[in-house]
Amino acid sequence: MVLDALEALEEASEGMGAPLPQRPPQTPAASSREKILEVAEALFARRGSAGTGLQSVAEACGLGKSSLFHHFDSKAQLYYEVIGRVFARIEERLTSAATPHCGPAERLDRWIDALVDSLAEQPTTAPLLLRALFEEDEFAAANLPEGTAAESTLTRIIAAAQHLLAEGIERGEFRQVSIPDTLQTLIGATVYHFASGEFGEVLMGGPIFSAEAVRRRKREIRSFVHQGLVASPPAR
């Protein structure tokens, strides 16, 4: 609904109409199983799990509904396999961009860059992550091995970020902020932004996933982390 809501706001949005250069998720889908996962990821990201029927998944794959059950036991398993892939992709980016030899402030910059890159890489990532974070479990995650796998990946990601913040505070490079509050703020600044979809594009007055928009987002978050918004910080 928010589409139209904000279109009233943007009058000077020349760059808006430009089509997003959104390539398919690298490979052209080898096996049927891969194809299903890709299609389901796209649909789950858009409509959510409850809003996506397996029929629509099957149709988008050029398959019959029943064929899905040859590759996945249930909708819940398919869902958690999709989520698990997403979390793994994020973790891979974050760990491969880690720079243990640097100080906390620089490591945080790298962490934000890597997180933004992982969210910007595919437009499905942020919506799926956001949904997984704030939605109630429609299925009980612990009952499926795919669910617990995704959970533990997320746990590692969060724990590493908390550790980074704690170290920065301890060393005096960061202010003495509340670690969980700060983490929530960083998640909001990154995940929400790239999940905001059409609302975000209208608000931004242009594409969210273009290379330029991603660069600007990194820059803005970084400056916000380093200096806040207000120009003259009061005496600390």
Next chain:
Amino acid sequence: MVLDALEALEEASEGMGAPLPQRPPQTPAASSREKILEVAEALFARRGSAGTGLQSVAEACGLGKSSLFHHFDSKAQLYYEVIGRVFARIEERLTSAATPHCGPAERLDRWIDALVDSLAEQPTTAPLLLRALFEEDEFAAANLPEGTAAESTLTRIIAAAQHLLAEGIERGEFRQVSIPDTLQTLIGATVYHFASGEFGEVLMGGPIFSAEAVRRRKREIRSFVHQGLVASPPAR
């Protein structure tokens, strides 16, 4: 799913078990119509619109499914009426807390406080707002008068915030940030946080909606806006 994911992280969370002092949304529901709206708001916030069946709404009201259609033409209309109420509540808080005589920096502080208050007032507000922002329209909003009403309320809220940021930059009280990026960051820091539900509570190590947690959240966002995270800002 995220419940269990993070329970592995929090060992020192003594305040966690405390039951939230969550009062019902002030009045004890006069008419049936009001009751339906309240119940639907709670369920839509938890499971989303697609994930909530009208049967569950009716059951929670002590009504039969068909009775809902005496008060609302369709599920879509009920949904947008719920959303419209939520948006109106937020706008009311924001406008009644506006202080036109103050400068942009102080007005922004008040705006953040009012937004946080409106999100903390009822735990349903932030999830519903977040869903409305980032989810695709399951129904076309423009086709229903309730949809367009909600849209225009949101448009006014966003436009006012953009104007506030623009004025702050113009007067030199804010740095020369990207207005839409900053707005997205502020939305993420507020709306996402209070929508993060059980994940947020586990991450925070305690309740999100307690008076103390809300105070801390305001303080943290304010300090982030004023000073960022990093202790010694580099020369500007």
Next chain:
DNA sequence: GTCTATACTACGATAGAC
């Protein structure tokens, strides 16, 4: 590995009695 056919449940919505 994909298909047709089918089972069963839930969905949104309508009609009409009370």
Next chain:
DNA sequence: GTCTATCGTAGTATAGAC
């Protein structure tokens, strides 16, 4: 204003032919 009954569709899932 609420109910029962019903419609038509779509939901997840299974069985078995090809």
